[in-house]
Amino acid sequence: MSEKSRMLRGESYHAADPKLVWERDRAARILHAYNKRVFHEIDMHNRLMRKLLHTEGNFWIKPPFYCDYGYNIYIGKxxxxxxxxxxxxxxxxxxxxxTLIGPNTQIYTAYHAMDPTERKNGVEYGKPVHIGKNVWIGGGAIILPGVSIGDHTVIGAGSVVTHDIEANTIAYGNPCRPQTINRKE
Structure with missing residues (x-):
């Protein structure tokens, strides 16, 4: 089985595999071209990003933007x-x-081995992240590997999301936790 197949299955893999290095380099070249251009608001959803990401509708990504491969990112309308x-x-x-994602938000599917010997030998892992519809993630939030965030949820700025957050929730903090909010009608 290839290292890429192992990576996509969430199994241990070696990121130094030449095919994976080449694919990260391809993404880096596209991102370099994207990030160095001066964009107007109407130009944000352009052909460069469509070469990299999966999307079926309008989207806006304000530079700079960074990712490893791009082909594992699926963006809704x-x-x-x-x-x-x-x-x-x-x-x-x-x-x-x-969904709205604030500035400097980081979404991680990648993580390193916990065992120091494996880590020293370059073993890495990945777990998928799912963010539902109509979610608002505040600036500077960090979403960790394997997390799901339900539809219509708000994640507060600066939160570190370490576990799943249910739909229709307001959650914030480090670690991010659902909050009870008294709303005025």
Whole structure:
């Protein structure tokens, strides 16, 4: 089995595999071209990003934007990623329709081995991240590998999301936890 297949299955793999290095380099070249251009708002969903990501509708990604491969990122309709987002996509990242992601948000599917010997030998892993529809993630949030965030949820700025967050929830903090909010009608 190839290292790429192992990576996509969430098994241990070696990121130094030549095919994976080549694929990361391809993404880096596309991102370099994207990040160095001066964009107007109407140009944000351009052909460069469509070469890299999976999407079926309008989306806006404000540069700079960074990812590992791009082909593991699935973006719904009317999604906006603000300035400086980092998506480490060694495994699948799904972002639902009408989702807003604040500046400098980081979404990780990648993680290193816990065993020091494996880590020293370059063993890595990945777990998918799923973000539902109509979610708002505040700036500077960090979403860890394997997390799912339900539809219509708000994640507060600066939160570190270490576990699943249910739909229709307001959650924030480090670690991120659902909050009871008294809303005025």
């Amino acid at each position: 009317n999604v906006m990623l603000n300035y400086g987002c980092v998506l480490l996509d060694v495994n699948r990242i799904e972002i639902g329709d009408d």
